[in-house]
């Protein structure tokens with residue numbers, strides 16, 4: 001059965017998404033009347049379930065041992081009735097190649113931008129009650145080494161991207177990519193059109209997320225420099241129109257709501273980066289005037 005690889009920056013929410021998938025798969029299995037589906041077992045494997053500390057990334061030797069531990073854990077579940085969710089140590093393409101096995105399966109890329117991951121990581125480090133967070137050096141090193149997945153390649157396909165603000169990963173699509181109606185693992189060949197789509201989709205969603213997020217940062221920083229002032233115009237580099245702020249200062253939650261609505265409206269399209277900027281500025285101006 002398939003191996004689902006969860007990829008993403010450190011502290012990006014890989015375990016959070018893997019747990020959601022774990023719950024969803026178990027529900028799907030419990031509710032199925034097909035004995036071939038009912039037989040399936042889900043295994044969630046990561047550093048924590050293997051009892052490995054995040055410090056393993058500090059030295060090459062410890063990291064190599066950790067990788068071997070994960071690889072052998074995966075290989076323990078190579079029967080056709082096992083679904084494996086691997087959510088650790090996916091920083092290197094070679095390793096994402098299904099952990100040296102012949103298994104196929106979808107890759108779920110947690111597309112949280114590096115700045116957001118850094119903020120989450122710092123919060124985790126500051127909160128001794130919570131498990132998580134890498135030292136600053138390890139965090140930056142892992143971000144630097146991370147290789148963006150590319151759905152055109154065999155080892156990263158089929159690829160599904162989940163953004164921080166998405167409530168859940170695309171459950172049904174992932175299930176469908178993984179388990180056919182006959183309960184057997186589906187093999188999706190990388191040259192199929194279905195695979196080409198997620199590749200552009202993942203880059204596009206990333207651009208949509210990042211570009212709109214950057215514009216919010218520019219608005220918030222403008223408001224910080226002009227405290228107590230309502231209105232005002234914010235110029236965004238490479239965009240002809242300016243953002244005309246409303247009479248009373250906007251808050252980050254208000255802006256985030258608008259950004260999420262804009263992303264939902266445009267996630268099915270494929271706009272160029274400059275077009276995203278232009279359209280988002282228009283969208284904000286329209287919303288502020290209402």
Ligand SMILES: Nc1ncnc2c1ncn2[C@@H]1O[C@H](COP(=O)(O)OP(=O)(O)OP(=O)(O)O)[C@@H](O)[C@H]1O
Nearest residue numbers: 009010011012013014015016017120132133164165
């Ligand atoms: N989309 C999200 N919505 C709300 N909280 C989130 C989201 N993604 C992550 N978090 C929170 O951020 C923190 C870090 O997430 P998580 O542990 O899943 O990251 P990770 O990528 O698995 O980290 P690591 O690199 O250490 O394995 C957790 O407290 C988690 O609950």
